[in-house]
Amino acid sequence: MKILVCISNVPDTTTKIKFAEGNTSIDTTGIQWVINPWDELSLTRALELKDDATSGVKSVTVVHVGTASSEPTIRKALAIGADDAIRVNAESSDAWFVAAQIAEVAKKEQFDIIICGIESSDFNGSAVGGMISEFLGIPSVSAVSSLKIENGQPVMTREIDGGKEVVNVQAPFVAIVQKGIAKEPRIAAMRGIMMARTKPVKLMEPLAIEPLTQIIEFEKPTPRAACKYIDADNPAQLIDLLQNEAKVI
Amino acid sequence: MSVLVYTENWEGKFKKLSFELVSYASGVAKMLNTTVTAVSIGKVEDNELKRLGNCGANKIINIINDQLITLDNQAYASVISDISKKENATVIIISNNNTGKAIAPRLSVRLKAGVGSGVSRLPLNINPFTVYKRTYSGNAFAHLVIKSDVKILTLAQNSFDLIETANNASIENLNVSVDGSLVKTSVKDVQKQSGKILLTDADIVVSGGRGMKSPDNWPPLVELATLLGAATACSRPVSDEGWRPHEEHTGQTGKIIAPNLYIAVGISGATQHLAGISSSKFIVAINSDKDAPIFQAAQYGIVGDAMKIIPKLVSAVKEIRK
Ligand SMILES: Cc1cc2nc3c(=O)[nH]c(=O)nc-3n(C[C@H](O)[C@H](O)[C@H](O)COP(=O)(O)OP(=O)(O)OC[C@H]3O[C@@H](n4cnc5c(N)ncnc54)[C@H](O)[C@@H]3O)c2cc1C
Numbered sequence: 001m002k003i004l005v006c007i008s009n010v011p012d013t014t015t016k017i018k019f020a021e022g023n024t025s026i027d028t029t030g031i032q033w034v035i036n037p038w039d040e041l042s043l044t045r046a047l048e049l050k051d052d053a054t055s056g057v058k059s060v061t062v063v064h065v066g067t068a069s070s071e072p073t074i075r076k077a078l079a080i081g082a083d084d085a086i087r088v089n090a091e092s093s094d095a096w097f098v099a100a101q102i103a104e105v106a107k108k109e110q111f112d113i114i115i116c117g118i119e120s121s122d123f124n125g126s127a128v129g130g131m132i133s134e135f136l137g138i139p140s141v142s143a144v145s146s147l148k149i150e151n152g153q154p155v156m157t158r159e160i161d162g163g164k165e166v167v168n169v170q171a172p173f174v175a176i177v178q179k180g181i182a183k184e185p186r187i188a189a190m191r192g193i194m195m196a197r198t199k200p201v202k203l204m205e206p207l208a209i210e211p212l213t214q215i216i217e218f219e220k221p222t223p224r225a226a227c228k229y230i231d232a233d234n235p236a237q238l239i240d241l242l243q244n245e246a247k248v249i
Numbered sequence: 250m251s252v253l254v255y256t257e258n259w260e261g262k263f264k265k266l267s268f269e270l271v272s273y274a275s276g277v278a279k280m281l282n283t284t285v286t287a288v289s290i291g292k293v294e295d296n297e298l299k300r301l302g303n304c305g306a307n308k309i310i311n312i313i314n315d316q317l318i319t320l321d322n323q324a325y326a327s328v329i330s331d332i333s334k335k336e337n338a339t340v341i342i343i344s345n346n347n348t349g350k351a352i353a354p355r356l357s358v359r360l361k362a363g364v365g366s367g368v369s370r371l372p373l374n375i376n377p378f379t380v381y382k383r384t385y386s387g388n389a390f391a392h393l394v395i396k397s398d399v400k401i402l403t404l405a406q407n408s409f410d411l412i413e414t415a416n417n418a419s420i421e422n423l424n425v426s427v428d429g430s431l432v433k434t435s436v437k438d439v440q441k442q443s444g445k446i447l448l449t450d451a452d453i454v455v456s457g458g459r460g461m462k463s464p465d466n467w468p469p470l471v472e473l474a475t476l477l478g479a480a481t482a483c484s485r486p487v488s489d490e491g492w493r494p495h496e497e498h499t500g501q502t503g504k505i506i507a508p509n510l511y512i513a514v515g516i517s518g519a520t521q522h523l524a525g526i527s528s529s530k531f532i533v534a535i536n537s538d539k540d541a542p543i544f545q546a547a548q549y550g551i552v553g554d555a556m557k558i559i560p561k562l563v564s565a566v567k568e569i570r571k
Binding site for chain 2: 011013015017019026037038094095099118119121122124125126127128129130131133134135138139140142143155158159160161162163164165166167168169170173176179210211212214215216217218219220221224225227228229230231232235236238239240241242243246248249
C-alpha cells in the first residue's frame, strides 16, 4: 500500500500576525514556517503504519503545493521519515487550486490512502481533503481520530456530534484527520536529517487552473473591552455581573 | 435563483445551529432578493420541519432514503448537489461543523463553487460576492471574494442570531435515487455519550487548565458547570495527561467553540488555546498569576487561587438559583 500525506506550510502557531500592503497580505518578515500541526500528525500516523509490518504499507510520500521557498518544510518532512516528496511548483492560491494540483499528482502516481489534516492553521479552510476526493471520485472520511489497517482493511474512527463511529472503507480513499490520529508528532533525529538530504524531491509544474476565491483584505479581530477585575474575596460579585451586566447566566 | 441551506438533524430533531443556519440563509436571501430552500435528509416529523419555516425557509425539501441513514460524504454531496441544481441555487449554506466540513468541499467540486469556510457575518458585499471569514486560527479575519457563479458558505456556530417569525413554509417530500456505487463507506459501530451537554452546543462552558493541579480537584468545577447548565472543557495538557477526556480539549488542535460564556480556570491563555475560544462572547479568567495572558482576552477576571474561588462561585450560583 502507498500513502500520500498532504503537507501545508504555515507560520509557527505562536506568530503574531501582522499585515502588509494595505492589509491585503500577511507580513512574512521574521515568520518561522512550520509543517501545519495536523499534517505533522498525519505524517506521524502514516509512518507508524509503515513501521508496522502487518499493515502492508510500503511507502509514505509527502506532497506540497508551494514555491521553492517552502523547500525547508519538505526537507523536514523527509527528515521525520517520509520516503520521498513531490512539490508542485506554484503559489498555493486557494483550496480549489491546491486540491486540483494534488488530485493530478494522485492520478499520475496512484496512492491507496491520501491523508489530509482537518484544516491548515493559516487559512482554516477545511476544504482541501474533501476536494481532492471529489476530484478523484473516491470516498472520503472526515474528522478521523483513528486510522488502522486490520487484515489489509482500512478501519477508521470518526468523530460525530456527541460520539464516535467506526467506519470501513475500500481503498483508495482520502482520510481527513484530526485530534487523536497520533499522540505526539514524530521529531526528526540526526540520522533522519542526514538522510533527508539525499531523498528524492520530484518537482512538478502546476496545471493551469483559476482559483475560485481571493482574499482582498485582512482585519484584526474586533478588540474586546478591557478586563474588569473582581476581588478574589468576593467572587459572588462575578456571578452578579454575569447575570445582570453581561446577561449570560 | 435561490439560497439553499442544508439542515442536518440529530435523531429527527434540529438544534439551535440548524435555526441559526436558516436565519442566516434568510439574511443572505434578502440581500440577493430571493428565497430560501432548506434541505433535510432523514426521518423528521412535519412539525419539526415547519420550525425551519419560522426562521425564514420558504420551502423545505425532505428526503428519506435508506442509503442515506449514515453519513457517506460522497453520496450526501451528490444528493445535495442534484437538489441545488434543480433549485437553481446560487448560494449554498452549511454548518461549519464536522458534517459541513465533510460535505462542503465535495459539493464545491461537483458544482465548481468556491467555498467561504467559517463565515461569521452576513456577506460584506454581493458584487463582488465577499464574505468575512476566520483565518490564522482567529488571529485575523479575511474579506474573501468568491468568484464562481455558485458559492458555498459554511457558517461558524453561534455566530448569527436567530430570527423567528411565524411563517408557513411548504414541505415537499422528495424521493431521490442514490447511485449505490457512490456509497463506499459503512458504519460498523456507534458510541454515543448520553446525558451530557455537548461542548459544541453549549451556551456556557466551564474549562480547567493545568492550574487545577490534579484531576481530584475537578468536582467543584463540574458542580459549577452543572449548576450553570454548562459543558465542561479543558486545555490540551489536561487532556494529554488524561485528567479529562479528549473530547473536552479546546484550542487550535482540539475543539473550536464559540459559547456565550467561557470560564477559564487555571488556564494561562496560550495562543493555541485562545485559537479555540476567542470567538466566545464573554470570557472569564480565574488565575493566580495576574500577568497570565488569559486576562488580555477576558472581560471579567479574578486573580486568585482557583481552589478557594470555585467553591464560592458554586455557593453564589446556588444563591441566585434559589
Ligand atoms: C502546535 C501546538 C498546538 C497546541 N494546541 C493547543 C490546544 O489546542 N489547546 C491548548 O489548550 N493548548 C494547546 N497547545 C499548548 C499551549 O501552547 C499551552 O501549553 C497550553 O494551552 C497550556 O495549558 P494550561 O493553560 O492549562 O497550562 P499552563 O500554561 O501551565 O497554565 C496554567 C495556569 O494556571 C495558573 N494557576 C496555577 N495554579 C493556580 C491556582 N491555584 N489557581 C488559579 N490559577 C492557577 C497559572 O498561573 C497558569 O497561568 C498547543 C501547542 C502547540 C505547540
